[in-house]
Amino acid sequence: MINFTDVLETIKMINEENLDIRTITMGISLLDCCDSDIDRCCQKVYDKILAKASNLVATGEAIEKEYGIPIIHKRVSVTPAAMVLSACEVKDAVKFAKTLDRAAEAIGVNFIGGFSALVTKGFAGADLDVIRAIPEALSVTERVCASVNVGTTKGGINMDAVKLMGEVVKEAAIRTKDRQCIGAAKLVVFCNAPEDNPFMAGAFHGAGEADTVINVGVSGPGVVRSALARHPEANITEVAEIIKRTAFKITRVGQLVANEASRRLGCPFGIVDLSLAPTPAVGDSVAHILEEIGLEKCGCPGTTATLALLNDAVKKGGVMASSKVGGLSGAFIPVTEDAGMIAAAECGSLLIEKLEAMTAVCSVGLDMIVIPGDVSSETIAAIIADEAAIGMVNFKTTACRLIPAIGLKEGDRLEFGGLLGGGPVMRVNTASPAKFIHRSGQIPAPLQSLKN
Amino acid sequence: MRAVITVVGKDTVGILAKVSSLCAAHNVNVTDVTQSILQDLFVMVMLVDLSGIRSGYAVLADELTALGNEMGLSIKMMHEDIFNSMHRI
Structure with missing residues (x-):
């Protein structure tokens, strides 16, 4: 017989903690x-x-x-x-x-x-x-x-x-x-865009892939947060262990669904993307996990360290649970899609500069960030360049999904609704990078690229 | 194929009888039952064998959900593999 408490744990994850498969x-x-x-x-x-x-x-x-x-x-x-x-x-x-x-x-x-x-x-x-x-x-x-x-x-x-x-x-x-x-x-x-990413808006099917393939993205920030909430006295080593164990369970479900979808659709299984993808729903926030670990508000000092710990533990737990891992694999921090990030940005605790630092240690980058509509295209380009530089030097995927709120200024809000959420217009440094951007040309590949 | 039926809610007379009658009506064999009261909540976990099921899986799943709604309980049927894969290496 399947263990009674295991069954209840699974039911609770799905019913109360928003465990889901984010995307096939x-x-x-x-x-x-x-x-x-x-x-x-x-x-x-x-x-x-x-x-x-x-x-x-x-x-x-x-x-x-x-x-x-x-x-x-x-x-x-x-x-x-x-x-x-x-x-x-x-x-x-x-x-x-x-x-x-x-x-x-x-x-x-x-x-x-x-x-x-x-x-x-x-x-x-x-x-x-x-x-x-x-x-x-x-x-x-x-x-x-x-x-x-x-x-x-x-x-x-x-x-x-x-x-x-x-x-x-x-x-x-x-x-x-x-x-x-x-x-x-x-x-x-x-x-460093991955060719097998199942998550939008950045998904595309790389030229090295098979004719058709099934990639699956899992989710479950709520499950991780609840697991941590049950152990308020745990030290940081134990916190990492709890996250790892939880990520393993979440990813096993992803692997099961991926195998089943691949079999039924007659299409090879590609990868499981080990991600913690938040939604604006209550209890489905990555920021709230960081706060559960011990931050008063996401964005305060300690955010980068807790996020690094979370991201690494998610991968370590997930990698053993799946036969093939790929895509973006890591914690996502899209501001407008995460109730905790929205709240942190609204109260001024979470700034773009801090988000940029966070992107050095987690999946992807400056994601779903609303900026003032009058920010120049050169400044947007320079933010993109900064983010790309972090990815290039650290051998990781980084990305920018910035939303200039046309006609709005700092403190106003955009509301997309649904899973895209909504959020406040965040402050952007107004000093101009125009000369840098208009030089054009190529930043040469860094020394890190010479691995042969 | 085997599945797990879980029933969660307020304890009342006849839960086990009604769920197992519904299974019997679909020619589904109940192979194991565990039940308990957890913090005033009635919880029942039932392992069923669906190899002889007369209707489709989805039909029974919908009827179980409907029975749950009627009795004020949450009743779900899930393929056993989801528990096996999550909790066993």
Whole structure:
């Protein structure tokens, strides 16, 4: 017989502590959809997505029902659009984005990722066409997510792309200013972007991946926090151990669901992303875990150390629970999607500068941060450059998802609703980095890249 | 295939009878039952064998949820693998 207390523990995790599978993401290669004619290319893309992912949502729901574990999102990631469009004579990127949007709607997924370009060392093929089309594409589609990789540890940082992305982020917000600037919330600028990431908005299906693949992202900040709350007297070594054990259990569920989804969809299992992904719901916050460890408010001194401990313990627990681990794997700190982060930002405890330090020790980067609408595109580019530099030097993925709140200033709020949440406009240093950004060129790959 | 049915809520007369009758009506065999009162809450865990189930898994799961709503209890049926994978290496 299955142990009585084990059963109750699992039920409690799901019912009271928001344990869920955050996403089952099917990666689909579109490399075989390349065509010199844009219309034929779009038709092939549409047909392939429908052929591969029509059963994705129904399969996810069936697994959810059978195993009793909520699966929040079923999503699709595709080959970076710039690669597919390179073969077209007319590189109409907006038409391509609309095709992705229609396909996503037809199969019933809420987001499709891969309106992307990888431009670490320069622009080729349709890279510039895709990047320049991002603001329009994100304003005329509902479900398409865009990402651009501007740097890697091996290649350095493309400062021309960084400068351009400062403008693109701002333009994406301006074009959607009547919709809470939502365009910028669907756009990620990466350094060291992973090719198997199941999480939006940065998911795309890398060129080295199989034709189709199932990647799963787990969640469970609430479970970790509750486990820690049961041991208020534990020392830090014990805290790390508790997090590790909890992460193991969470990830095992992810692995189970990934295997089952892969089997039912007849599609190879890719990776489990060991992440603590918060939502704005009460009891589903990464900031609250840090506060449970002993901070009065997230953002105060000690935040970076507690986050480093959390992030490492999550990976150590998760890695043994899964046969293949990948994606972003680590604690996420998206400000508007985390009730504790929102509260900390509102009371002035959490600042962008502290968030930047936090990104050096955890998954991803400056994520879902609302900044004043009058911040210049050069300043946005410079924030992107800082974040990319942290990723490049530390051999880790970093990203920026900044949302310029057009027409609003520090202290005002944006409200996206749903899992994207909402949050206060945060203060940005106003001294100008314009000269640095306008120099253009390339930050050469750092010494860390010379590992051979 | 085996599943675990959990019942959580206020103790009342006939919980075990009603849940097991529903299982029997679907030709589902109850192989083990454990129940306890935890902090005034009635908790029952039932291991069932679904190999002879006449209707589909989803039909029984929905009927169990409906029975729970009717009796003011939370009744869930979950595949046993979720517990095995989470708690056993």
